[in-house]
Amino acid sequence: SAVISQKPSRDICQRGTSLTIQCQVDSQVTMMFWYRQQPGQSLTLIATANQGSEATYESGFVIDKFPISRPNLTFSTLTVSNMSPEDSSIYLCSVLTGDGDTQYFGPGTRLTVL
Amino acid sequence: SQQGEEDPQALSIQEGENATMNCSYKTSINNLQWYRQNSGRGLVHLILIRSNEREKHSGRLRVTLDTSKKSSSLLITASRAADTASYFCATKTGAGSYQLTFGKGTKLSVIP
Numbered sequence: 001s002a003v004i005s006q007k008p009s010r011d012i013c014q015r016g017t018s019l020t021i022q023c024q025v026d027s028q029v030t031m032m033f034w035y036r037q038q039p040g041q042s043l044t045l046i047a048t049a050n051q052g053s054e055a056t057y058e059s060g061f062v063i064d065k066f067p068i069s070r071p072n073l074t075f076s077t078l079t080v081s082n083m084s085p086e087d088s089s090i091y092l093c094s095v096l097t098g099d100g101d102t103q104y105f106g107p108g109t110r111l112t113v114l
Numbered sequence: 115s116q117q118g119e120e121d122p123q124a125l126s127i128q129e130g131e132n133a134t135m136n137c138s139y140k141t142s143i144n145n146l147q148w149y150r151q152n153s154g155r156g157l158v159h160l161i162l163i164r165s166n167e168r169e170k171h172s173g174r175l176r177v178t179l180d181t182s183k184k185s186s187s188l189l190i191t192a193s194r195a196a197d198t199a200s201y202f203c204a205t206k207t208g209a210g211s212y213q214l215t216f217g218k219g220t221k222l223s224v225i226p
Contacts, residue, residue, distance in 0.1 A: 001159075031212055042202060042216040043157075058213075090154055096212055101145050101164075103204075103214055107156035 002027055002095050004106035012112045013083055020079045021109045023093035028073035031096035033103070034066070038089045049076040049093075083113045119217050120203060126223040133190040135220040137203030138183075144206045146179060147214065148188050152199045160188070160201075193224045 003026040013019050023032065032049040046066055047055040055068035070076045080087050090108045097104060121136045137146070145164045149157040163170045163179045163186065170177050176189040190197055200221045204214040 004156075006156075033212075037154075042218045043204075043214075044216075045213055048212070092156060094157075100212075101206065102147070102159060102162055103212075104159055105149070105157040108154075110154065 001102075002029060002097060002104045004093065004095060004104060006093060006106040006109050008109060009107065010110040010112075012114060014114055015084055017083055018079055018081045019083065019111060020077050021091055021093075021111075023076045023078070023106055025074045025095050029095040029097070030073070032070060032076045033094045033096075034068060034076070034078045035092045035094060035105075036089045037092065037108075043092065046078070046091075049078075080111065083111075085113045087111065088113045120201070120220040122220060123218070124221045124223070126225065127193055129193060129195055129224055129226050131193055133193050133197070133222055133224070135188045135201050135222070137186045137188070137217055139186075139203075139205050139217075140184065141207055143181075146177075146186050147204045147206070148175075148177060148186075149202045149204060150199045151202065151219070157202070190222075193222075195224050195226045198222060198224045 005024045007022045034046040035043045037043045045058050046061045047057040049055050049068050049070040051070045067079045090110050092105050092108045094103045094105045119138050147162045148160040151157050161172050161177050163177050174191045179186045200219045202216050202219045204216045
């Protein structure tokens with residue numbers, strides 16, 4: 001398994017501002033992902049964070065709104081840009097382990113946009 | 115798109131009883147994973163079962179998979195108050211895909 005930390009754990013932000021969420025893993029991993037969980041809902045994949053290249057976004061998510069960086073094999077950031085109340089969610093990063101199948105998740109960042 | 119659907123949406127039991135949650139999915143899968151989430155926090159990985167497996171155990175957890183019915187069940191035996199959480203199933207479709215598709219979850223309440 002992998003130990004994953006996220007910063008911040010929670011934040012309250014004003015409409016129109018941006019927030020950058022950090023994800024740190026205790027070991028090098030090939031695949032890192034960012035998910036969103038809207039209130040009372042399940043998880044939806046935002047994008048796959050690729051090391052050394054642009055992230056791969058899922059349908060309905062765009063780079064201008066959710067820019068992602070992956071400077072090395074243990075770290076990634078997700079920025080939620082120009083926030084609106086609809087962006088209020090829990091944002092989670094996950095990593096794929098050596099078996100190529102099991103995904104482990106970070107503790108999540110709870111974002112509230114006023 | 116929605117792949118897994120958990121059933122029931124909510125379940126309330128007494129401590130010591132067994133809890134069974136079901137997950138149905140629509141397309142062929144490579145594997146299915148169960149996760150637990152406490153109070154809107156991070157997800158804890160519980161167990162992974164592959165498409166060629168029918169049953170797996172881990173402690174008080176028992177997972178079954180019926181690919182002919184496209185369904186899986188999670189059984190928690192001798193439940194404890196600490197098992198109170200939301201439980202999600204997540205499916206991985208193809209061997210070349212890393213994406214997990216999550217169901218809506220079952221909210222389990224274990225009453226002391």
